[in-house]
Amino acid sequence: MTSSTPADIRLIASDMDGTLLDADGQVPENFWPVLDRLLAAGIVFVPASGRQYQTLQAVFGDRAGLVYIAENGTNIVQDGTTIALETVVPAIIAPVVEWVRSTAAAGADLGIVLCGARSAYIERDDEAFVAHVRPYYAALEIVDDVLAAAAADDVLKLAIFDAGRAETRTGPAVLALGLPADVVISGENWVDIMRPGANKGKALIQLQKHLGISREQTMAFGDYLNDTELLDAAGHSYAVANAHQSIRARARHQAPSNLDEGVITSILAALPNLAPELA
Known part of the structure; x- marks a missing residue:
């Protein structure tokens, strides 16, 4: 694991269950002001989940600037429009x-x-x-x-x-x-x-190309085996402390657990300019 701080982050993708969500399966209340400041700064936030798009959209609402990677990378949606769809054979x-x-x-x-x-x-x-x-x-x-x-x-x-x-x-x-x-x-x-080759990482790469954002301008967070390719597609990959051991070994950085709001903590540590007005 390295300890360097990302300098120019324009895209943040996070798994949901076991990563961003708390023990009750809810988005921590402390995340919402962070999300608002990310979007205001022009940083794209991407819920990347095995959950379906309709479920993710119900959680996050109609915030402009969000892009969804749903169904483990088989459905990418921006502003209600499908960017890519990967159907099974x-x-x-x-x-x-x-x-x-x-x-x-x-x-x-x-x-x-x-x-x-x-x-x-x-x-x-x-x-x-x-x-x-x-x-x-x-x-x-x-x-x-x-x-x-x-x-x-x-x-x-x-x-x-x-x-x-x-x-x-x-x-x-x-x-x-x-x-x-x-x-x-x-x-x-x-x-x-x-479908063979469909995963969160492939979807993130498609999204990077679509948005003109590089791998080194991307952060990603995950905890389980279906997050492997997602972390590989990000220059700054984070495994939460409760992650599967293979994910912890794969990621460049370790974040606190989902119970300790590891995604929030790591975003603010990497992008401290977002923090001052949150108190």
Whole structure:
């Protein structure tokens, strides 16, 4: 880890869960004045998340200057306009859905979310599962058959909830299907399946080109395996203290944990001119 201070930051991308958000899954109140001052200074802030765009937009509202990297990099949206969309290879959808159905029927606590550009779709409707899904998907429909729903939307991602063994069971099992897809462990209980090469880092690079901002003018924050490429795409990468060990090893800097408002602390340390009027 280096201790140098970024000099000319024009773009800041941050993961949400486990990184920016607090223990209750909320944006810390201390972040809002920092965000307002970032935007006033012409610095682009990018929520970069596995959450869908509709969910992120509901959290941040209609602030001009925000760009969203949603669905783990498969959907980039600026001012309500889609900049880039990465849909899954259609042939992967049925095999993944059928694997989840059969594995759940054998007793595993699994559920699938088919993540479309318009809405997310689930067919498991018990209260416990829906409670796990709803925080990430503001646009959510419970349907009889997610495969039928797939035909009427652009499918950006398939997300599998595994209550106990996402990294050791679901991830390896889906990889073993040999499908043309990238399989990413995006949280303790979540596995995401996307188009090959689609990730937060690729999206950040696309955004840098779109905005004319360089890698060295970019900060990025993350905590989990789906943040690997995001950190690689930023000249100034930060792992929060609670991050997965491989992410801590990957990042150039370490930030305090999400519980200690590590994103806020690190932004103000790197850009001290934002701090004086915050008190």
